[in-house]
Amino acid sequence: MKVKIIHYRANCIGCFACVEMASGRWAMSKKDGKSVLLGAVNNKGVYNVDVEEDEYEEEKLVADLCPAKVIKIIK
Amino acid sequence: MIKTEHISKPELLAPAGSWEALMGAIQGGCNAVYFGIEQLNMRARSANNFVVDDLQKINDTCHEHGVKTYLTLNTIIYNHDIQLMKAILDAAKQTKTDAVIASDHAVMNYAKKIGMPVHISTQTNITNIDTIEFYAAYGDVMVMARELTLKQVGELVREIKRRNITGPSGELIKIEIFAHGALCMAVSGKCYLSLHTHFSSANRGACIQNCRRSYIVTDKEDGYELEIDNEYIMSAKDLCTIDFLDEIIRDTGVSVLKIEGRGRSEDYVNVTTKCYREAIDSVLDGTYSKEKIKDWYGRLETTFNRGFWEGYYLGRKMGEWNDIQGSKAKKKKVFIGTGMNYFDKLGVAEFKVESQKLALNDEIMISGPTTGVVFEKVTEMRVDDQQRTEVKRGETVSIPIATKIRRSDKLYKMANA
Numbered sequence: 001m002k003v004k005i006i007h008y009r010a011n012c013i014g015c016f017a018c019v020e021m022a023s024g025r026w027a028m029s030k031k032d033g034k035s036v037l038l039g040a041v042n043n044k045g046v047y048n049v050d051v052e053e054d055e056y057e058e059e060k061l062v063a064d065l066c067p068a069k070v071i072k073i074i075k
Numbered sequence: 076m077i078k079t080e081h082i083s084k085p086e087l088l089a090p091a092g093s094w095e096a097l098m099g100a101i102q103g104g105c106n107a108v109y110f111g112i113e114q115l116n117m118r119a120r121s122a123n124n125f126v127v128d129d130l131q132k133i134n135d136t137c138h139e140h141g142v143k144t145y146l147t148l149n150t151i152i153y154n155h156d157i158q159l160m161k162a163i164l165d166a167a168k169q170t171k172t173d174a175v176i177a178s179d180h181a182v183m184n185y186a187k188k189i190g191m192p193v194h195i196s197t198q199t200n201i202t203n204i205d206t207i208e209f210y211a212a213y214g215d216v217m218v219m220a221r222e223l224t225l226k227q228v229g230e231l232v233r234e235i236k237r238r239n240i241t242g243p244s245g246e247l248i249k250i251e252i253f254a255h256g257a258l259c260m261a262v263s264g265k266c267y268l269s270l271h272t273h274f275s276s277a278n279r280g281a282c283i284q285n286c287r288r289s290y291i292v293t294d295k296e297d298g299y300e301l302e303i304d305n306e307y308i309m310s311a312k313d314l315c316t317i318d319f320l321d322e323i324i325r326d327t328g329v330s331v332l333k334i335e336g337r338g339r340s341e342d343y344v345n346v347t348t349k350c351y352r353e354a355i356d357s358v359l360d361g362t363y364s365k366e367k368i369k370d371w372y373g374r375l376e377t378t379f380n381r382g383f384w385e386g387y388y389l390g391r392k393m394g395e396w397n398d399i400q401g402s403k404a405k406k407k408k409v410f411i412g413t414g415m416n417y418f419d420k421l422g423v424a425e426f427k428v429e430s431q432k433l434a435l436n437d438e439i440m441i442s443g444p445t446t447g448v449v450f451e452k453v454t455e456m457r458v459d460d461q462q463r464t465e466v467k468r469g470e471t472v473s474i475p476i477a478t479k480i481r482r483s484d485k486l487y488k489m490a491n492a
């Protein structure tokens with residue numbers, strides 16, 4: 001079963017927390033200082049990617065701890 | 076003793092976390108506004124921040140009204156922020172923003188390189204004259220740590236003159252202090268609490284304000300739990316200096332008085348700015364009085380506050396803590412509806428009532444990005460040209476309003492809290 005990660009990027013405050021917790025899935029953009037959801041497709045500014053279930057636990061933590069609450073995980 | 080040689084009119088600096096607040100601040104009579112662009116400011120999470128493309132309009136609007144513009148760019152900066160920081164500063168310079176408020180040295184350094192005037196943020200916690208001398212290479216205005224007493228602030232201003240400490244502009248360094256608004260439990264905001272408990276960094280503008288909650292202290296040895304005198308021991312009351320503003324202006328010689336609150340609503344910004352405008356003017360023209368203070372205090376209490384105290388300025392107390400969670404405002408806004416039309420010739424505004432009821436003699440507030448903040452009383456209401464004493468949801472009502480309002484402006488009733 002796949003897990004969907006959604007990133008509402010516009011309101012990201014670039015705090016680095018997601019990259020710190022899951023650097024394989026997240027990186028910082030030097031262009032605008034916000035985080036980038038690796039492998040995601042852009043749907044009108046909302047980024048999403050389907051990943052394997054083994055990433056779920058880590059990404060759930062990322063979503064919970066994002067201070068701007070711009071990351072959602074759907075299982 | 077009042078010393079008169081220092082009397083000069085300080086600049087009143089108001090917060091703008093939205094277009095509504097920006098207009099509310101201008102209407103309130105501020106001399107300058109401060110605002111954040113994108114995410115690199117201390118209200119990244121809570122304020123509805125402006126974007127780079129808004130800079131031109133912010134500057135045009137403010138300069139048209141003779142109001143200066145200060146861009147707040149005062150979070151800690153990581154490597155990945157450098158490019159954005161430079162892009163924001165370049166845009167700020169190009170759109171004739173008057174200054175940037177900075178705390179990270181990278182921001183000061185780049186601003187200096189491109190010739191952008193710098194104000195040193197309170198986040199640098201300046202508390203002594205040698206630090207002022209250090210930052211004088213970068214900034215012309217310096218915001219003091221909020222924990223200094225007025226005596227200390229006055230000494231710093233005098234010492235700047237004595238040592239002739241000048242900034243990049245060649246003029247003497249100007250000192251700015253906070254006049255009104257929230258205080259932190261950490262020295263001027265450098266706080267780790269929000270990050271520690273909720274992974275939400277205050278120093279990146281994401282403070283979740285967990286200091287404002289109540290806490291129980293547990294004795295780990297025997298498990299006793301203590302709730303400390305029902306006080307929110309980490310939540311300081313709000314700073315209010317309106318009742319000793321004469322001392323501040325006459326005794327310290329500060330150049331800028333700042334109102335805190337980019338995360339607060341437009342009515343707070345408007346009411347607070349207006350009160351401090353009147354207070355500063357009356358100190359200068361000699362009409363500052365107890366009666367006036369009572370009136371201002373009453374008005375300040377109508378809008379968001381955690382209860383007031385004089386901060387650390389008078390040096391009497393260690394800290395005054397809040398005894399409730401949230402606001403002690405005596406008035407609250409109740410959303411009623413949205414603006415539809417304004418008939419210039421008649422001075423009548425039309426609103427669609429979308430929630431609650433509105434009655435004759437109700438106090439109302441209208442706010443919008445261009446309108447700013449307008450307070451009125453309902454003296455007459457008409458629906459389909461019939462006079463009414465009450466209107467309810469679904470109806471379209473006409474109300475005489477002296478100030479022009481716009482389509483999609485928000486109409487609120489000011490109810491007792």
